[in-house]
Amino acid sequence: MSESDIAAAFEDGPAFVPYLTAGDPTFESSIEYVEALERGGADVIELGLPFSEPIAEGPTIQQAIVRSLADGMTPVRFFEFVETLAVDVPLVCMTYYNLIYQYGEEEGPRPFVERAAAAGVDGLIVPDLPVEEAQPLRTACDALGVDLIFIVAPTTTDDRLDPLLEHSSGYVYVQARLGVTGARSDVSDHTSHSLDRLKGYDLPAAVGFGISTGEQAGEIVAGGADGIIVGSALVDIVADGYENDLSVEETADRLEAKANELTTGITEQGQPRSERL
Amino acid sequence: MSETFGRYGGQYVPEALMPALEELTDAYQRYVLNNEDGFMDEFRQRLETFGGRPTPLQRAEQLSERYGTEVYLKREDLVHGGAHKLNNALGQVLLAKYMGKERIIAETGAGQHGTATAMAAAHLDMPCEIYMGRTDTNRQRPNVFRMRLNNAEVTPVDIGRGTLKEAISEALRDWAHTVETTHYVIGSVVGPHPFPQLVDAFQAVISAEIRDQLRERTGALPDSVVACAGGGSNAMGTFHHFVDEEPVDLYAIEAGGSSLEVDQARGVAPNSASLTTGTEGVLHGARTRVLQDGHGQIMESHSVSAGLDYAGVGPELAHLVETGRVTPDSVGDDTALAGFHRLSQTEGIIPALETSHAIGWLEEATPEQLGERVVLTVSGRGDKDLETVLEETAERDIPAAPQMNVFSNPTTGGDGNE
Ligand SMILES: Cc1ncc(COP(=O)(O)O)c(C=O)c1O
Numbered sequence: 001m002s003e004s005d006i007a008a009a010f011e012d013g014p015a016f017v018p019y020l021t022a023g024d025p026t027f028e029s030s031i032e033y034v035e036a037l038e039r040g041g042a043d044v045i046e047l048g049l050p051f052s053e054p055i056a057e058g059p060t061i062q063q064a065i066v067r068s069l070a071d072g073m074t075p076v077r078f079f080e081f082v083e084t085l086a087v088d089v090p091l092v093c094m095t096y097y098n099l100i101y102q103y104g105e106e107e108g109p110r111p112f113v114e115r116a117a118a119a120g121v122d123g124l125i126v127p128d129l130p131v132e133e134a135q136p137l138r139t140a141c142d143a144l145g146v147d148l149i150f151i152v153a154p155t156t157t158d159d160r161l162d163p164l165l166e167h168s169s170g171y172v173y174v175q176a177r178l179g180v181t182g183a184r185s186d187v188s189d190h191t192s193h194s195l196d197r198l199k200g201y202d203l204p205a206a207v208g209f210g211i212s213t214g215e216q217a218g219e220i221v222a223g224g225a226d227g228i229i230v231g232s233a234l235v236d237i238v239a240d241g242y243e244n245d246l247s248v249e250e251t252a253d254r255l256e257a258k259a260n261e262l263t264t265g266i267t268e269q270g271q272p273r274s275e276r277l
Numbered sequence: 278m279s280e281t282f283g284r285y286g287g288q289y290v291p292e293a294l295m296p297a298l299e300e301l302t303d304a305y306q307r308y309v310l311n312n313e314d315g316f317m318d319e320f321r322q323r324l325e326t327f328g329g330r331p332t333p334l335q336r337a338e339q340l341s342e343r344y345g346t347e348v349y350l351k352r353e354d355l356v357h358g359g360a361h362k363l364n365n366a367l368g369q370v371l372l373a374k375y376m377g378k379e380r381i382i383a384e385t386g387a388g389q390h391g392t393a394t395a396m397a398a399a400h401l402d403m404p405c406e407i408y409m410g411r412t413d414t415n416r417q418r419p420n421v422f423r424m425r426l427n428n429a430e431v432t433p434v435d436i437g438r439g440t441l442k443e444a445i446s447e448a449l450r451d452w453a454h455t456v457e458t459t460h461y462v463i464g465s466v467v468g469p470h471p472f473p474q475l476v477d478a479f480q481a482v483i484s485a486e487i488r489d490q491l492r493e494r495t496g497a498l499p500d501s502v503v504a505c506a507g508g509g510s511n512a513m514g515t516f517h518h519f520v521d522e523e524p525v526d527l528y529a530i531e532a533g534g535s536s537l538e539v540d541q542a543r544g545v546a547p548n549s550a551s552l553t554t555g556t557e558g559v560l561h562g563a564r565t566r567v568l569q570d571g572h573g574q575i576m577e578s579h580s581v582s583a584g585l586d587y588a589g590v591g592p593e594l595a596h597l598v599e600t601g602r603v604t605p606d607s608v609g610d611d612t613a614l615a616g617f618h619r620l621s622q623t624e625g626i627i628p629a630l631e632t633s634h635a636i637g638w639l640e641e642a643t644p645e646q647l648g649e650r651v652v653l654t655v656s657g658r659g660d661k662d663l664e665t666v667l668e669e670t671a672e673r674d675i676p677a678a679p680q681m682n683v684f685s686n687p688t689t690g691g692d693g694n695e
Pocket of ligand 1: 360361362386387388389390464465466505506507508509510511512583584585629631632656657658
């Protein structure tokens, strides 16, 4: 299998993978925000396609989802969003299975994946789809050259690890601690244990859940992570701009600055993956 | 063990929860199916001494006369706590204990499952936290007090419309944090495998008793069996032992709310009729029938009854409807309220608003549907609903409703109807 654009983004050193909910708080402003993340050094960008029942999300991203849905975000609009974006880095769509399953006329996940691939989406993360239920989506993703990224949790048992990594492509998402998404000041030591367990596998391991500062990002990279995923800390900036009526420009600048801080934290600690292997 | 019922069921949950579901499946097989360590014996014994089982099967004299058929009521309103919910809650809290868990969480809509879980947790000495939508804490206040009195934490959920759907999502989020030490006592036959089977196993006692009690009384099976259905635990428990008895017709009555029409643009369904009007989708860990818009966003449901106010339904019930074994029907708010008053006046039983939907359905059913012998499960008692019923009745013209002007105060001139 030829290496995907996503996997390639992890080649030259640990990757910075920011997340934003697409369309939060509006379609137009959100485009600016995502583009600011690329200027701030994003190597891959995760875009949330909002679902009404986000069971894996903490309050920060739940509120982002409420704002985006209120502005009229739908799967159809989401793909227009992706097509409107002027960014060069690979894009990952993070959403829940019902939206994938319902899309299009034909039954099953394929119409969604087809449309995603055509729009320029490089990968999918589906937090409510464990490996056990993933075969139809895996098949559609393989057929269309879209990566499917699975999450390794602190509770993932050793015997679940092999099938999980076998199904994963692009990278694996290492959930740094139990619970739902949300920025935290501490990042648990589950992380180093999880990273150790993943050493024998080929896929890059990107750590997420709770990371909010460049310093934390640096520590985790020093601990062996191939990438850092940051969501809620960035969504907090969008929320703050929305609540305090800041201009889109100002919020975009703040996002870019935060992305810079995280990128710097990562690059100061990290060495290219090729040199560590 | 199969994880699906036809095309429904499955395990659509975050990876973090999968090991807990594996552990629970294992415990279900060992303790529930194989009675390891005498688990089922202890469960049955506690259902009897703490829960008040068996409950009576009562011939309803006025209703029998009204409909020209034998109407039997299965009195789950007489289970401790006032609803069938304890059957499941006690089973799961006990199972959590056998599994070595240290803490219990649950969601609740009407507050009946929360109350039952709080009682079972107090009874078995386990700390307990209940998630309840803000709208529901306001409309089911007596149950909030009961849960607090049993020393459970009650955490209101503010997101969305603040009903059962949001409470389940929030309980799942808590579980994702605490899964290593906590058991999530889900309140109906919904959620990921093995919950639908587990809850059904604990509720099946309802139909086991009905079958034996009716056989003893009449030597026969019923022609039809009727149960209200929100998530479907009362319905599955009431149907369980009749599913393989082909001549027995099974009716699951959902909440028709104010209308079966949906507002696609606003994402609102003014009903909770997922079996009758829903489409296949994935919600709260299972593939089932759900109320959703054309994009797959889950709709806000509505019912005057908090316990039926849910956009999904148990996967096994969805399957039994799909295969034609169970006939779904829906009853709107008005008919349910009329049913509430009718049972209260003619039989001296104040039913829960959920149950009132099944009572209301008797009025709309044809004689062919009812047959000569009909069993209806009174899933709960209506004490929790008195405030809602007074308010909702005052807004409508319900023939059977009594005047509440006992409260009117001549000196202030209030009409007392509020
Ligand atoms: C008395 C009563 N009946 C029925 C229900 C509906 O739930 P289910 O369909 O799971 O029985 C509830 C839910 O709270 C209830 O309290």
